[in-house]
Amino acid sequence: MVTVRYGTHTCELKEGESLLDGLLRHGVPVAHACKAGSCGSCLLRSVEGQVPPSAQAGLKDSWKARGYFLACVCHPTGDLIAEPGGSDIRIAATITALDHLTHDVVRVHLACQAPFDFRPGQYLTLFRDDGLARSYSIANLPEEREIELHVRRVPNGRMSGWLFEGARTGAQVQLQGPSGECFYVPGRQDQPILLIATGTGLAPLYGIVRDALRSGHRGPIHLFHGATRPEGLYLAKELAAMSAAHGNMSYTACVLQADAPGPFEIGQIGQVVASRFSELDGWRGFVCGDPSVVRSLKQQLFLAGMAMRDIYTDAFLPSAA
Template sequence: MQLFVQPLGESIEFETGANLLDTLRRAAIPISYSCSSGRCGTCRCKVIAGSVEVTSASPDADPDDATVLACQATLTDHCTIEIPEPDEIVVHPARIVKGTVVSIDAPVSDVRVVRMSLNRTLSFSPGQYASVQFVPGRERPYSMAGVDTDELIEFHIRIVPGGVVSEHVANELKCGDTARISGPLGTSYLRRQHDGPVICVAGGTGLAPVLSITRAILEAGDRRAVHLYFGVRSEADVYGAQTLAAITQRFPNLSVHTVIATGPSRDGHRAGLVTDAIDSDWTTLDGFRSYVCGSPPMVDAVRQTLIEKGLSAEHIYADAFFAQPDAIPLPA
């Protein structure tokens, strides 16, 4: 069977019953996706010839436009789909590497910063993530917080009560333990061809990919303005302050805004929602590119605010962090 992908003009062979998203990923087709479970609507595409079997439709799909979620679509016969045309295609070789834990830090009660050495190089674009297996049979997606030339790879892991993987990280993981890391994954990576100003918005552990993107821009000697907004629930959830302060001191074209949603704020932090801070600071964001990472409600709210400020939707690169159900192991 053949799957034809427009506007790329690619033809992919598949076996009947294959998942559409898995098929596209194996062929290194640059399609955005996040939760892989039909909730975020990120992997929507259009069937323009033939048909697929679908488990659920895109949350905001027009019933007349044949839009489907790739993660919820099964290929049964020859078909042609149309994906959103990417503005900059970057494909790294998919690899599986072994990581050895070098350090584990707990900057706040529900976050662990895990750094690992790798047995071989893992190339990735700033903002991408990898699938990490700490516990046999269970993988979780975590964004890289650094760049691929760093000596160690770094992940920021939120500890979820009752979460098999995250509680293993919090209570059992130790230096010297190993993990299986596969990737890179994700299309919310730094667009290097754009040379205009950038606004990065992170919620919670969404700071990891935002740090990766910010460092990559600044450490390349780029002098364009970078505005980083970091939104957290309370002062007790703020982490990475020293890292952000050090980067800001090195690069005057970076401005950082830490925004506290509830309770008092201190240390120059701002009170309120991160969307309110953006709304207050900007009249227009025309000409910007934006990278948004965090919980789905935060990502949706920020996206809407950015669009209202004149930033076109196709220039907002978002990665919504969905909690993975522990009852269902992720595919290897």
């Protein structure tokens, strides 16, 4: 039986139980969201005892060296003393603007109080002052002064509901990260690129497209954005203008239902993409947004010939209970 000490709490883990689940079972409050080792909300630091390498997979080397690990995927084999993630991995930020882009998408601007280095398309973990934590993709370029997030309001969502209607400019939050491998890597400048987003999956792709263009990517760049209805197609005018300004970039909006025709395709986004591009050997792909759509599009791109190593995805996994 493994014993874990966390602050003033001591608990024994059940067979096969993660450290996070063990602490939560004992009523210990620990920030968490995806419970799948991807969002980084449950980052803790080991003070004594051995952390399995799998609980540190994907973390920055500097964080690993300081004993940080993800509690949701940590299954220790020996006793462990852990403490909460500290100010050395989070920076303070102020909400400077909250722009409602559609009936359920808000654009959040954040001014960081210390440098926050990232690649466009990566994501961060946003901590509210009560410890609630959620992941959001970064939509801006590093040289733009403020961090930009696109947040969709989820019914009864604690963080998205707060950002949509409770939060005020001037509110203080904390940021941790960045995380994720979904970003443009310069090189292979003539390679065709396909980017597909559903909903606020557009946030990382908005950063990636602009990063590729400013890096001088010469190959064609095709961006598809899907929404349920036309009113969900936020930033459509801006993306159409970007496409008009760059001969190698195209933007296709796509909706499931519409009352009248418009500057969009109607149908499943995967079918719209397949009708345009059926052979993707040698292409690079980025897919972000709803987890089930991301899963099926990843398979679609692979079956159309795209190499798995050239497919970058971020599935917006909901928080687990």
